[in-house]
Amino acid sequence: MRVLAILALCLAAVAAVPSRSQRIVGGSVTTIDRYPSIAALLYSSDWSYYWQHCGGTIINNRSILTAAHCTFGDAVNRWRIRVGSTWANNGGVVHNVVQNIVHPQFNIGAMLNNDIAILRSATFFTFNNNVSPAPLAGITYLPGDNQAVWAAGWGDTYSGSDAGSEQLRHVQVVVINQNTCRNQYANTVFSINDNMLCSGWPSGGRDQCQGDSGGPLYHNGIVVGVCSFGFGCGDPKYSGVNARVSRYSSWIAANA
16 A cells, blocks of 8 residues: 555554555556566455555565555564466465564654565465566666656555555656655655655656555666655655665665
8 A cells, every 4th residue: 555645644553454555546457467576465454354455576486575554563464465466356376474574764653764574475476477576676776857667556546545456557657856856745744865766747647546555666677666655646746755675675685
């Protein structure tokens, strides 16, 4: 899910029961063979029914990169991982989770800085045309302003929706200048820093949304961002904010 900034302060009190993640706004349907590294993260509040709540990225044969705000404070048996499916809640292969590794400097009350985590599967992923790991941005990989990036996920298709998309969707957006993004959030509770990468569409209407949190942002096929938060979805006044993967390459390598 992506955190809606307007709800962020409330989330601190209910972190163990995350709100619905964000979904792709202004995009179109796609299929898993185009994004074989994406995973649907399934959450259960009662340990019986698991439904898609966040996204993630396959980074090796047992590990998923996602957002810390998705899994923070949760027991591992509240989460499962679906890989290899175009659909949020059926198909592919579902794996149990054995470890939830949240970045040690993440704190949901600290304005979602270091919003990154790794889920480790209890069983190995079998790689094929629909399941494969993604290349991750290294420490020097910095996509420039206005460069095209692609987001994918099963989140809401408009701000205020209460249900995600069953079929995988994707949308092209662009990298937003860091100072521009910082100014957009200057009068909010959020502080944009170098651990974050902003994306969106100058005229609005394209974005990640609730249900897309933790999902990948791709630049030329390389994962450069992890969907984190925003004010609404597709609002031209507020870019979407991602955890910047290049800032965490060492931590990811050490924990994946």
